[in-house]
Amino acid sequence: MQTKEIWMAKLKEKGMRITAQREAIVDILLTSEKALDPLEVYDLTRRSHPSLGIVTVYRTMECLEHLGLLQKVHQACGCNKYLKLKAGHHHLLICTNCGRAVYFEGLNFEDQFEKVAENNNFQLQDHWLQLSGLCGRCQKI
Amino acid sequence: MQTKEIWMAKLKEKGMRITAQREAIVDILLTSEKALDPLEVYDLTRRSHPSLGIVTVYRTMECLEHLGLLQKVHQACGCNKYLKLKAGHHHLLICTNCGRAVYFEGLNFEDQFEKVAENNNFQLQDHWLQLSGLCGRCQKI
DNA sequence: GTTGATAATGAAAATCATTTTCAATAAGTA
DNA sequence: TACTTATTGAAAATGATTTTCATTATCAAC
Numbered sequence: 001m002q003t004k005e006i007w008m009a010k011l012k013e014k015g016m017r018i019t020a021q022r023e024a025i026v027d028i029l030l031t032s033e034k035a036l037d038p039l040e041v042y043d044l045t046r047r048s049h050p051s052l053g054i055v056t057v058y059r060t061m062e063c064l065e066h067l068g069l070l071q072k073v074h075q076a077c078g079c080n081k082y083l084k085l086k087a088g089h090h091h092l093l094i095c096t097n098c099g100r101a102v103y104f105e106g107l108n109f110e111d112q113f114e115k116v117a118e119n120n121n122f123q124l125q126d127h128w129l130q131l132s133g134l135c136g137r138c139q140k141i
Numbered sequence: 142m143q144t145k146e147i148w149m150a151k152l153k154e155k156g157m158r159i160t161a162q163r164e165a166i167v168d169i170l171l172t173s174e175k176a177l178d179p180l181e182v183y184d185l186t187r188r189s190h191p192s193l194g195i196v197t198v199y200r201t202m203e204c205l206e207h208l209g210l211l212q213k214v215h216q217a218c219g220c221n222k223y224l225k226l227k228a229g230h231h232h233l234l235i236c237t238n239c240g241r242a243v244y245f246e247g248l249n250f251e252d253q254f255e256k257v258a259e260n261n262n263f264q265l266q267d268h269w270l271q272l273s274g275l276c277g278r279c280q281k282i
Numbered sequence: 283g284t285t286g287a288t289a290a291t292g293a294a295a296a297t298c299a300t301t302t303t304c305a306a307t308a309a310g311t312a
Numbered sequence: 313t314a315c316t317t318a319t320t321g322a323a324a325a326t327g328a329t330t331t332t333c334a335t336t337a338t339c340a341a342c
Binding site for chain 1: 215220234236237243245248250253254256257258260261262263264265266267268269270271272273274275276277280
């Protein structure tokens with residue numbers, strides 16, 4: 001089953017209907033290599049669906065986030081960008097030039113975070129790690 | 142020299158004037174153990190300066206951030222909170238209950254981040270690590 | 283101290299992103 | 313095919329932040 005089919009199946013599972021607008025928005029989000037904000041999704045989706053309203057974009061993206069399919073990504077350029085969530089964990093490496101986002105595997109960072117928390121008398125609940133730099137392509141430019 | 146004096150000296154250095162409003166805002170920010178948003182700073186500062194305008198809070202906090210004295214802290218409860226920046230680096234441990242923020246020393250995380258970037262063909266520029274959990278005090282409640 | 287140039291202030295208006303409202307439309311089940 | 317009801321898009325409402333502008337206050341020069 002393709003990712004798109006999985007996403008649409010999840011929507012259906014929650015009693016939500018499959019509409020042309022939702023399919024188009026999902027297409028854009030699944031295709032993008034970088035995190036997008038609602039306005040960007042709106043502009044990109046309107047190329048194929050000119051009558052789309054931005055409210056629909058906001059609503060659809062909110063649903064997808066609640067379903068655990070999209071993840072909010074905080075960046076210097078704004079905290080309203082969303083990226084398709086990869087199963088497992090979510091440490092990101094983001095290109096400061098083109099915005100491309102890549103998930104990376106941690107070298108058991110979790111254990112070290114646990115230790116840091118202990119040292120400070122904290123009971124760890126969550127962590128957040130994000131690296132940024134120039135991706136391979138952008139280094140050559 | 143006290144921290145407040147250092148801050149005010151930095152303002153003066155940039156040709157900015159020392160006003161009662163700025164002193165009051167700085168007092169609030171230096172005293173707080175947790176990151177505050179402009180509205181919180183406004184409310185707290187108005188206790189001693191009831192005529193303070195919220196625009197002044199926005200402007201002052203923006204200056205302090207540009208001067209490298211305040212740091213923006215991204216949290217589940219919003220991305221518009223600011224914390225006094227500690228010299229050196231800025232990894233935070235934040236209590237999910239009371240919001241208290243503590244800087245912690247990294248166990249040479251930087252080297253590991255560098256390695257991760259290399260593995261993914263990225264040229265590392267920045268990193269962002271933040272842990273959250275229950276602080277000692279809040280665990281007992 | 284007084285003066286004067288100008289930075290800072292606060293209120294109101296403007297802006298921008300997001301959410302809510304609501305009547306019209308479309309999805310999908312019966 | 314008909315019907316229930318979720319979805320849509322436009323407009324209005326909201327909330328946070330920024331800009332504008334006339335008034336006030338700081339502080340350097342005298």
